[in-house]
Amino acid sequence: MSRGTAAAVRDRETVAGLSRGLRVLEAFNEGGAQMTLSEVARLTMLSPAAARRSLRTLAALGYVRNVDRHYLLSARVLSLGSAYLRSADIESLLMPELRRLVDMFGDTAGIAVLADTNIIYVAHHCVPRGLRPVAAAGVTYDAYATSLGRMLLASLSEPELDKYFASARFEKFTKFTETNPKRLRTILRQVRKDGYATIVDQLFYGVTSLTVPIVDPAGRTIAALNTSAYTGQMTAEALIKSRLSQLRKSAIELQRIIGSHPALQQALRTAPEQKLVAETQRKRA
Numbered sequence: 001m002s003r004g005t006a007a008a009v010r011d012r013e014t015v016a017g018l019s020r021g022l023r024v025l026e027a028f029n030e031g032g033a034q035m036t037l038s039e040v041a042r043l044t045m046l047s048p049a050a051a052r053r054s055l056r057t058l059a060a061l062g063y064v065r066n067v068d069r070h071y072l073l074s075a076r077v078l079s080l081g082s083a084y085l086r087s088a089d090i091e092s093l094l095m096p097e098l099r100r101l102v103d104m105f106g107d108t109a110g111i112a113v114l115a116d117t118n119i120i121y122v123a124h125h126c127v128p129r130g131l132r133p134v135a136a137a138g139v140t141y142d143a144y145a146t147s148l149g150r151m152l153l154a155s156l157s158e159p160e161l162d163k164y165f166a167s168a169r170f171e172k173f174t175k176f177t178e179t180n181p182k183r184l185r186t187i188l189r190q191v192r193k194d195g196y197a198t199i200v201d202q203l204f205y206g207v208t209s210l211t212v213p214i215v216d217p218a219g220r221t222i223a224a225l226n227t228s229a230y231t232g233q234m235t236a237e238a239l240i241k242s243r244l245s246q247l248r249k250s251a252i253e254l255q256r257i258i259g260s261h262p263a264l265q266q267a268l269r270t271a272p273e274q275k276l277v278a279e280t281q282r283k284r285a
Contacts, residue, residue, distance in 0.1 A: 020046060024054045029140050034070040081138045090123050093257050093264055097250045098125035101227055105243055108228045110135055114152040115270040117168040119143050144170060144184055145177055145203040147211035148224045154191040155213060155221035176201045198236040206231045210239045212251045217259040222268050225251050
């Protein structure tokens with residue numbers, strides 16, 4: 001959870017303790033499988049005392065464990081993600097198009113949304129292949145290093161993009177990872193112009209991917225759809241030539257599905273509820 005998201009929920013009608021607890025859970029995405037109290041406090045920007053109270057509460061509820069002064073998530077956390085997948089009906093609504101793409105091209109296909117500076121996979125399908133990194137529903141990655149993220153970032157307004165660059169941290173995952181903000185902005189402008197995004201070996205060696213946007217009935221990008229291949233077998237240019245038309249066809253079908261299921265449309269949104277944010281800002285004015 002970013003500073004902006006955290007600030008958005010500081011209101012008498014919200015529960016600060018719940019906000020802190022969720023920030024602690026989300027910190028394990030960034031901090032790793034096991035973290036000390038001080039590491040949790042640093043990543044969540046909470047005081048050690050507040051972080052300790054949140055961890056003790058989560059431990060009492062069975063969501064985290066304390067082993068040799070290191071905290072780790074328990075299997076109970078999976079119930080939160082599975083509840084989302086069931087309530088949004090991801091399996092029956094989104095997966096058929098991903099399976100169609102994988103049946104047609106092999107490799108992988110996935111759908112992701114933007115959450116602060118990361119992407120979150122909400123659906124993923126693949127052909128198992130050796131030791132290649134495999135995504136899955138719930139997995140997060142830094143947006144700037146993925147084609148899904150670049151497509152989603154390119155759909156942001158300039159003020160939103162400025163906010164992203166002010167809060168994101170850029171690190172190299174491979175020797176090819178682009179981390180220069182100025183060059184990334186240039187790339188995003190080109191993505192916006194082309195209507196698709198590609199990456200080669202940016203996040204992992206051996207992964208080349210292509211992404212197109214999925215828009216809601218109002219024409220706003222709500223998610224992104226990708227297909228990927230092994231870099232040694234497919235160039236970005238070949239990926240565009242062989243798969244772009246089918247990927248766009250799937251995006252149109254997914255747009256139709258999402259548009260006809262309002263609950264799914266809302267479930268894909270990750271930004272704070274705008275009405276709540278507006279009320280909070282009005283009270284502060």
